[in-house]
Amino acid sequence: MADKPSVLFVCVHNAGRSQMAAGWLRHLAGDAVEVRSAGSAPADRINPVAVEAMREVGVDITAEQPKKLEYATAQASDVVITMGCGDVCPVFPGKRYEDWKLDDPAGQGIAAVRGIRDEIRDRVQALVNDLVRGRA
Template structure:
């Protein structure tokens, strides 16, 4: 438990199945922050595998998510994160005072083809770019 201001910021993305939106968001944040931000993703009811259309859509922009697996949301993951971004999981995410919470309303890519997933992917990328800018250390 360091109070060192140089400590990495940490973001948790949560959706129901942790198979599409939260995985794409986590992959974009990992890639675009170049490892400067610790990234987690989880689901309240994880699917058995990642949405293949989400994997394909991300591959089109040079990000490989094929090895990712859906993970169960834990209280520890929320506690260990500075920012918690929910995507359609309602009230299933534990709340801890002092954390930054955002709810991103995004279409669910479940059961959709890659053509339908691309606009969701692109919207997530834009939100990730804004998130990175908001987490950047203030200039002294």
């Protein structure tokens, strides 16, 4: 792993879970980690309920856009975290992989998305502790 680890969050649409996770990682780790996100079948825009849920906790993800998962992006990442993308996520030897089982916020109301947001925050905080604080 380089001096600055890189993390790629992947979900199907890159519009909810992976965008919230990327927002949390930027918020909690600052410049200590390179943050990427992508989707196997990206949506046209980020889920507005996910945007609102993150805004409630002071994390702005409005500038982000869903992106297609590219081979080179996955290959260049130190840690790949999947969230329901199944077999479409590429696997590279020597990479750290985690599959986070999380409900999909698509079609959910704000109360349900808040719960998903908070679970993602807890997982990202543990990741930050491992990647950043564990290297100090």
